Amino acid sequence: MKNFIIFVTVVIGLVLIINSCRHDETDISKYDEICFNPDIKLIFASNCAITDCHNTTTAESGFVLDNYDGIMKGISAGDPLNSEIYKVITNEWINMMPPDNPLTEEQRIKIRLWIEQDAPNNTCSNDTIIPPPVDSICFNTHIEPILLSTCGVTDCHDATTAQEGIVLTSYANLMAVRQGIVPFSPSESKIYEVITQTSSDDRMPPSPRSPLTASQIDDFNKWISQGAVNSQCSAAACDTSNVTYAGSVDPIISTNCRSCHNTNNANAGIILVTETDVTTVAASGQLIAVLRNTSGIKMPPTFDLTECQIRTVEIWTNSISKAN
Ligand code: HEC
Numbered sequence: 001m002k003n004f005i006i007f008v009t010v011v012i013g014l015v016l017i018i019n020s021c022r023h024d025e026t027d028i029s030k031y032d033e034i035c036f037n038p039d040i041k042l043i044f045a046s047n048c049a050i051t052d053c054h055n056t057t058t059a060e061s062g063f064v065l066d067n068y069d070g071i072m073k074g075i076s077a078g079d080p081l082n083s084e085i086y087k088v089i090t091n092e093w094i095n096m097m098p099p100d101n102p103l104t105e106e107q108r109i110k111i112r113l114w115i116e117q118d119a120p121n122n123t124c125s126n127d128t129i130i131p132p133p134v135d136s137i138c139f140n141t142h143i144e145p146i147l148l149s150t151c152g153v154t155d156c157h158d159a160t161t162a163q164e165g166i167v168l169t170s171y172a173n174l175m176a177v178r179q180g181i182v183p184f185s186p187s188e189s190k191i192y193e194v195i196t197q198t199s200s201d202d203r204m205p206p207s208p209r210s211p212l213t214a215s216q217i218d219d220f221n222k223w224i225s226q227g228a229v230n231s232q233c234s235a236a237a238c239d240t241s242n243v244t245y246a247g248s249v250d251p252i253i254s255t256n257c258r259s260c261h262n263t264n265n266a267n268a269g270i271i272l273v274t275e276t277d278v279t280t281v282a283a284s285g286q287l288i289a290v291l292r293n294t295s296g297i298k299m300p301p302t303f304d305l306t307e308c309q310i311r312t313v314e315i316w317t318n319s320i321s322k323a324n
Contacts, residue, residue, distance in 0.1 A: 034114040035124035036068060043107050044071055047098050068121045077119040080112045090182070105175055109183055109227050137223040138233035139171055146216050147174060148303040150205055150259040158302070169302075171230045183228040186221045195220060208264035213254060238308035243315045245275050252309050253278055256300050282317045 034040065048054045049066035056064055064070040074085035081087070088097040089108055096102060103111075114120075137143070151157050152169035159167050166180075167173045174191070175181055182188040191204075195217055200207035212220075243249070253272050259265070261272040270286070271277045281287045290299035291310045 033122070033124070034110050034117055036114065036119075036121050037123040039110060039124070040071075040114050041068070043103065043111065047101075047103060047107075053098070072119065075115055075119050078116065080115040083115055086112060086115060105183060105228065109229070112184065137219050137226060138231045139223065139229070140232045142219045143174075143223050144171070145255050145303070146212065146219070149256045149300055150209075150212065153260065153302070156205065175228070181224055181228045184225060186224045189224055192220055192224060205259065209259065210262050210264060216255070238311065240308075240312055240315050243312055243319070245278070245316060248312050249278065249316045250275070252305065252313060256305060256309075260300075279320055282313075282320060288314055288317055 044054075044065045049064070052058050053060050054063045054065040054070075056066065063074060065074075071085070074083060076082045085097075088095055089103050089111065147168050147170075152159075152167065155161050156163055157166050157168035159169060166177055168177075177191060180189060180191040186192040194202065194204040195212050197203040200211075203211055205211070257272050260267045261270045263271060263273065270281060272281060278287070286295075289295040290297055291305060291313060
C-alpha cells in the first residue's frame with residue numbers, strides 16, 4: 001500500500017512537472033533559416049570549445065563542442081526544451097553555461113531556432129540575421145515607454161532606488177533580471193508573472209499604483225513571444241490629420257503619464273485618467289507647459305515624448321480651447 005501511494009504521488013508530480021514545462025508556441029516560419037555553418041558552430045567555438053572547457057583536450061563532462069557530432073550529443077533535434085545544451089545555456093539557476101558568462105540573448109535565440117528547425121548540419125554563405133517578425137512589437141516603441149514611465153521610476157526601479165536590487169530603465173538591465181524575461185516564453189518570465197498577478201499584494205506595479213493596462217500586458221506577451229529582442233523601429237510617420245481624444249491623445253497619456261497621475265497615485269495632485277481630467281489640465285495650460293518644458297517642470301520626468309506625440313497633444317489642446 002505504501003509503495004502504491006508513493007507511486008501515485010510520483011505520477012501526479014510528473015504530470016505537474018511536464019505540464020508546467022509547456023512552452024508558448026514559437027512561430028518559427030517567421031524567421032530565416034538558421035545555419036550551423038558558420039553561425040551556430042562559431043557560437044560554440046568561441047564560448048564552449050575553449051581551453052579548460054569543451055575543447056578536444058579537456059572535454060569537460062565528456063562534451064567536445066567544436067564539431068557537429070559533438071554538439072549533437074547534447075541536442076535533441078526539433079526539441080530545444082529537451083536538449084541538454086539548450087537547458088544549460090538558458091537555465092540561470094543550476095549550472096548555467098558558460099559559467100558566469102552567459103551567452104547573449106541573440107545567441108540563445110539562434111541556437112533555439114536552429115534546434116527547432118531540426119538542428120541541421122547546413123551551411124550558408126552569409127551570416128543569417130533574424131528579421132523582426134511581421135506584426136512586431138518593438139522594444140523602443142512599445143516596451144521602453146512602459147519601463148520608463150511605470151517601472152524604472154523614483155521609489156521603484158530607477159537606478160537610485162533599485163528596489164530588490166532591480167533596475168528597469170533599459171533593455172540591458174531588464175534582460176539582466178534573473179529569469180525576468182525568458183525569450184519566447186511569457187509563462188516562464190518572472191516579470192510577466194508579476195505584471196499579470198491579480199492579487200494586488202503580489203502584483204507589479206504594487207498597490208496603490210494601478211496595474212498595467214490589458215494592452216500593455218498584451219504588448220509584453222507578444223514581445224516576449226517574439227523573442228524579446230532589442231528591436232528598434234522607426235516611429236511611424238507623424239499623422240496629425242485626424243486627431244481625436246480617444247484615438248490619439250488617450251494612448252499617449254495612458255502609456256506615458258497615467259502610472260504617476262491616477263487616483264491612487266496623483267503626483268502634484270494631477271490626475272490624468274478620464275477625458276475630463278485631461279481636458280481640465282490641458283485647458284489650464286499645464287499640459288503643454290510640462291510637455292514643452294516651458295514652466296521649469298518637464299514631463300515625463302525621465303524621458304522625452306517624441307515631437308509627433310507632443311504635436312498631437314498640442315493640436316488636440318488647441319481644438320478644445322477653440323470649442324470652449
Ligand atoms: C514617473 C512618474 C511620472 C510620470 C511618468 C509623469 N509624471 Fe507628471 N509629475 C510627476 C511628479 C513627481 C510631479 C511633481 C513634479 C514637481 O513638482 O517637480 C509631476 C507633476 C506634473 C504636473 C504638474 C506640473 C506643475 O506645474 O505643477 C503635470 C501637469 C504633469 N506632471 C503631467 C504629466 C504628463 C502629461 C505626463 C505624461 C506625458 C506625466 N506627467 C508623466 C511624476 C510623473
